[in-house]
Structures are given as structure tokens and as C-alpha cells.
Amino acid sequence: MHIYINDTKFDVNENDTIIQVADRNDIHIPRFCYHKRLSIVASCRMCLVDIENVKYPQPACSTIVKEGMRVNTNNRSAEEAQKNTMEFLLINHPLDCPVCDQAGECELQDVSLEHGDYKSAYKELKRTVIDKNIGELVSTEMTRCIHCSRCVRFGEEVAGIKELGMTGRGEDTKIETFINEGLSSQLSGNVIDLCPVGALNNSLYKYSARTWDLKQMSSISSNDCLGSNIFYHTYNDEIKRCVPKEDEEINLSWLSDNDRFGYEGIKSEERILHPLIRHNENLEKTDFNSISEKFIEYLEKYSSGSCAIMSAQSSCEEMFLFQDLLRNKNVKKIDHRSKECDFRYQKNYPIIPSFDIKLVDIQSLDNIIIVGANISKEFPILSIYFRDAHKNNSTNIFSLSTYEFEENFPLKKSAILNSQELENYFTNSNNESGINLEKSKKNLILIGPAVSYLSNYSNILNNFSEYAKSINANLALLGDQANTSGAWAMGILPHRLPGGCFY
Ligand code: SF4
Numbered sequence: 001m002h003i004y005i006n007d008t009k010f011d012v013n014e015n016d017t018i019i020q021v022a023d024r025n026d027i028h029i030p031r032f033c034y035h036k037r038l039s040i041v042a043s044c045r046m047c048l049v050d051i052e053n054v055k056y057p058q059p060a061c062s063t064i065v066k067e068g069m070r071v072n073t074n075n076r077s078a079e080e081a082q083k084n085t086m087e088f089l090l091i092n093h094p095l096d097c098p099v100c101d102q103a104g105e106c107e108l109q110d111v112s113l114e115h116g117d118y119k120s121a122y123k124e125l126k127r128t129v130i131d132k133n134i135g136e137l138v139s140t141e142m143t144r145c146i147h148c149s150r151c152v153r154f155g156e157e158v159a160g161i162k163e164l165g166m167t168g169r170g171e172d173t174k175i176e177t178f179i180n181e182g183l184s185s186q187l188s189g190n191v192i193d194l195c196p197v198g199a200l201n202n203s204l205y206k207y208s209a210r211t212w213d214l215k216q217m218s219s220i221s222s223n224d225c226l227g228s229n230i231f232y233h234t235y236n237d238e239i240k241r242c243v244p245k246e247d248e249e250i251n252l253s254w255l256s257d258n259d260r261f262g263y264e265g266i267k268s269e270e271r272i273l274h275p276l277i278r279h280n281e282n283l284e285k286t287d288f289n290s291i292s293e294k295f296i297e298y299l300e301k302y303s304s305g306s307c308a309i310m311s312a313q314s315s316c317e318e319m320f321l322f323q324d325l326l327r328n329k330n331v332k333k334i335d336h337r338s339k340e341c342d343f344r345y346q347k348n349y350p351i352i353p354s355f356d357i358k359l360v361d362i363q364s365l366d367n368i369i370i371v372g373a374n375i376s377k378e379f380p381i382l383s384i385y386f387r388d389a390h391k392n393n394s395t396n397i398f399s400l401s402t403y404e405f406e407e408n409f410p411l412k413k414s415a416i417l418n419s420q421e422l423e424n425y426f427t428n429s430n431n432e433s434g435i436n437l438e439k440s441k442k443n444l445i446l447i448g449p450a451v452s453y454l455s456n457y458s459n460i461l462n463n464f465s466e467y468a469k470s471i472n473a474n475l476a477l478l479g480d481q482a483n484t485s486g487a488w489a490m491g492i493l494p495h496r497l498p499g500g501c502f503y
Pocket residue numbers: 144145146147148149150151152175194195196197199200
């Protein structure tokens with residue numbers, strides 16, 4: 001099947017919309033309410049295009065292609081329609097770009113410049129909207145809102161919490177929280193990126209820099225073990241904000257609030273900002289040269305009876321060098337696990353506690369059993385995949401845990417168990433768990449980091465891994481630090497060398 005856009009022929013799929021074909025082929029169509037990861041509402045009318053033999057311009061975001069369709073995005077009819085829509089959208093917008101944080105990266109500003117007019121027929125007073133406090137992280141300037149409803153749909157469709165809603169009609173339409181509460185979702189910061197104007201702003205970054213002065217550095221989030229792709233934006237060598245870097249296999253277009261706002265911790269006064277050395281009872285400030293001399297001196301002196309701990313927030317390279325240096329000096333007790341207390345069968349553990357499945361494949365699973373993890377709080381990005389799996393594939397999700405919590409996706413069954421009950425959950429023959437998964441289905445058992453802190457962790461892991469084998473399930477282990485897998489692979493363990501070789 002093919003269509004023509006601006007007289008160029010393109011291959012298309014049966015259910016493509018015009019805007020999807022245009023985006024795939026780098027043809028610009030202005031839009032506000034459309035977002036590729038949200039449902040289509042076609043409410044702003046900014047994407048109107050001209051279609052041959054159709055009387056009036058049609059919204060490109062909601063019009064499905066037809067064989068041989070001839071679309072024009074920039075002829076007189078399309079441009080007139082876009083210009084008129086722009087004029088209506090600006091009726092109530094305050095045009096306060098000089099004092100707006102969004103200036104320089106504002107979709108309204110860009111589209112207005114390219115598709116709007118320099119004058120307006122509207123001479124009446126503009127409306128103003130009183131702002132409400134919706135929490136510490138997202139600040140509002142609701143007079144600027146153009147009612148695209150992206151933020152509302154994000155809450156309903158992606159975050160799974162209906163926190164923002166559209167109230168009133170016509171001139172009185174407002175975006176607000178329903179019950180005067182702030183945003184509580186762990187994904188709430190994404191509405192800042194979604195808002196095409198400066199109505200929803202990043203409270204922590206607000207007024208601290210201009211977007212055109214920022215430098216962009218790509219990085220990987222260190223707040224959970226999923227490795228969301230991020231951009232740090234810096235000004236004068238200081239991190240000013242963190243935004244998502246699109247990644248189709250991990251965080252899609254989103255970031256968890258921990259990832260987005262976690263950089264604030266870098267500036268914390270509670271961090272160790274200088275090397276410190278202990279003299280009797282007191283820690284005294286020193287420099288890197290002195291501390292490294294002292295470190296070598298102590299290592300020579302005390303190595304045989306010493307142990308070493310390293311955080312699994314470090315990179316693989318750092319961890320490899322750390323263990324290499326210490327093992328060469330005969331320090332053998334090296335570890336990164338600070339909360340575990342059951343090491344009985346650690347020799348049998350896999351080389352890397354892997355996730356065992358690609359995030360994008362979660363969508364096709366039939367059953368998921370979560371053990372000891374509050375996914376929507378601890379791994380918010382993962383919760384997006386779980387919600388989609390349930391919505392698009394009717395995936396059954398079960399939760400077994402030692403404490404009570406809520407998830408932002410429906411659970412078919414959940415149980416609160418003590419550690420012993422957890423251990424015996426699938427081995428007890430009298431068990432009336434109601435979780436009977438078929439071998440022929442696609443199953444996943446996901447073990448959260450909290451399980452590894454239990455005193456019978458080895459037995460729990462062993463029993464769940466036996467059960468996983470019996471139902472042909474993937475067994476995924478979630479680490480509690482960003483690079484737990486790296487720490488296992490690099491030998492930050494007392495019983496393993498890099499690469500999983502036994503000591
Ligand atoms: S606040 Fe922003 S994202 Fe929400 S409806 Fe208004 S313009 Fe759209």
C-alpha cells in the first residue's frame with residue numbers, strides 16, 4: 001500500500017495514520033495533542049493537512065491512510081488551516097516567553113513562529129487561571145495551558161494514576177488535580193517533558209538557567225538497575241537538570257522521578273566531598289596524594305587480615321581495578337553486598353544475576369510472578385511495561401511479598417507472606433495458592449532485591465528456581481544497586497574472580 005505526501009510516494013502499513021508516515025519520513029507536520037506514546041484525541045487541530053478530493057483539511061494524527069491517498073502538508077489550504085488554528089490557540093495564551101522557563105524549547109513558540117501569523121483578530125481580555133500547588137517537583141503556570149491533554153492522558157495511560165484531569169468546559173476548562181492533592185506517581189516528572197508549553201515546569205530547575213545556555217551530556221541513570229538512558233544538562237559545569245534520552249529498549253520516552261531528580265543528591269552536604277583520614281577518633285580532611293600514600297602503606301602493613309567493600313554503583317572498570325589491586329596485595333575478602341546475610345549456596349549462583357529477558361519482550365508474556373518487589377515504587381519504568389502487558393496482552397500478574405503495597409497495574413492475585421511461607425510457597429503440597437501456571441505458556445518469575453536480605457534467601461532462591469524450571473519460566477533477578485550485575489561479573493565477591501571464575 002502507498003500514499004503520496006507532498007507529491008512523494010511512500011510505502012505505508014494498513015493502519016498507519018498520516019502523521020506516523022510523515023514522522024517516519026522526516027516530513028514536518030505541526031502538532032500539540034499528538035504524542036506517539038499516548039492515545040489519539042485529535043483535539044488541538046494543529047495538524048490539519050489537505051487531502052485531495054476531501055472538502056476540508058483533516059487532522060493528520062487521526063486520519064488513517066488509504067491506498068493512493070494524496071496528502072499535502074504545506075499547500076495554501078493546509079497552511080491557512082494551520083495558521084487559523086494557531087490564532088485560536090493563542091487567544092488565551094499569555095505570550096510571556098521572556099519570563100517563561102520553556103522559552104527556547106517550547107513547541108508552541110516554535111510552531112507559532114513557523115505556522116502562525118504576526119497579528120491576531122482577537123482584541124478582548126485574555127483569561128487567567130489561578131495556580132494550584134500540585135507538589136514539590138512540578139510547578140504550574142496554568143494560564144499558559146493550551147488544553148492539549150497530554151498530561152491527563154499520561155496519568156491515565158502510562159503512569160496508571162489519574163492525578164491530573166480536565167475540569168470545566170469551554171472558556172472555563174482547567175487542568176487540575178481532582179482532590180486538591182499533589183502528584184504522587186513515581187513517574188510524575190514526565191508531564192514536564194510532555195507539556196508543549198510552559199504550564200508544567202520542573203520546580204527544581206526553574207529559573208536557574210536558560211535552555212540555550214545548557215550543555216548536554218548523555219549518561220546512564222544510577223538509581224536502579226534498569227539503566228535508563230538520560231541526558232544531564234549542565235551550566236557552568238553544574239548539573240541543572242536531567243531529562244530522558246529516548247531508548248526504545250529501556251526507558252522509551254520516560255524517566256522515573258528518582259532518575260530525573262536524583263542528581264540533587266550530588267550537591268548534598270551529607271556527601272563526602274574530600275578524602276578523610278581517621279586520626280584516633282576523628283576524621284580529618286586530607287588530599288588525594290596523601291590518602292593514596294596512606295592507603296598503600298596500610299595495605300602493605302595489614303593486607304592479610306583485611307577485607308574490602310565496594311559499592312555496586314561503581315563502573316565495571318573501577319570494580320575490576322579495585323579487586324585487581326587488592327587481590328595482588330593478598331586482600332581476598334572483597335564484597336559489594338551490604339545487606340545480605342545468607343550466603344550458604346552462593347557458589348551455585350549464576351555468574352551474573354541477570355534479568356533473563358528483554359524489557360520489550362515482557363509485552364508477550366502470559367504470566368508474571370513478582371516476588372518481594374513493589375515495582376511501581378522501586379522500578380517505575382518496569383511498571384510501564386507491566387501495565388502495557390496487562391492492557392495489550394491480558395498478562396496475568398501475581399505478587400508475593402513480605403509487606404503490603406499498591407501497584408499501578410492490576411494484580412490477578414497477591415499474598416503477604418512471612419519469609420518461611422515464601423520459601424515454601426510452591427513446595428507445600430497443601431498450598432492453596434491458586435497460582436497454577438502452565439508449562440506451555442510464557443512465564444516469568446521476577447525476584448526483587450528485598451528477598452536477598454532475608455535470612456533464608458538461599459532456600460527461597462533455590463525453591464523458586466526449581467519452580468521456574470518446572471513451568472519453563474524465565475527467572476529474573478533485580479539488583480538493589482545500579483551495577484549489581486557488574487559487581488558479580490567483575491569479581492567483587494569473596495568467592496569469585498572476574499568473569500565468574502572460582503577462587
Ligand atoms: S498542562 Fe500542558 S500538557 Fe497539560 S493540557 Fe495544558 S498544555 Fe497540555
